[in-house]
Amino acid sequence: MKKIFILLLAGLTLAACSDASKSENTSDSDKSSSVSESAKSDSANDQVSLEEGLKEDSAEVDYEAIATGDVPANKKVKFTGTVFAIEEGQYGLKSDVKDSDEEVLWVDDLRLGERTEIPEGTLVTVYGSYTDMDEQNIPIMKAVFIDIKK
The missing domain is CATH 2.40.50.140 (Nucleic acid-binding proteins)
Known part of the structure; x- marks a missing residue:
């Protein structure tokens, strides 16, 4: 019975460790996609301000x-x-x-x-x-x- 309990405990520990690494990987990819989306947004804003500036300056x-x-x-x-x-x-x-x-x-x-x-x-x-x-x-x-x- 002790052996089964130790195996069960070891299995739960390993499962918890694999879930933690998945959440860390997910948060890293979420952070990078968030940064990427932010860069795209900034680029789009720069494009809009460039366009508005040119249009205003054009005769x-x-x-x-x-x-x-x-x-x-x-x-x-x-x-x-x-x-x-x-x-x-x-x-x-x-x-x-x-x-x-x-x-x-x-x-x-x-x-x-x-x-x-x-x-x-x-x-x-x-x-x-x-x-x-x-x-x-x-x-x-x-x-x-x-x-x-x-």
């Missing part, structure tokens, strides 16, 4: 101001237009789709944050910087954020 421009050279290169700008073409990381925008082919602005897609495909015919507001004209005198922008209008 709204129209096509005429860009085409006539009234907008200096590397100025933070905001442009609203409709996507009419998509080519290898660039979006072709027009402020009025029914207007002539001459009023085209090409946007290099350098977006930060979530990237979603933007289909042709979508009205968007682009936040970024005006770069310069290409070989055909078509204005080019670098888009850091693109808001889809609904």
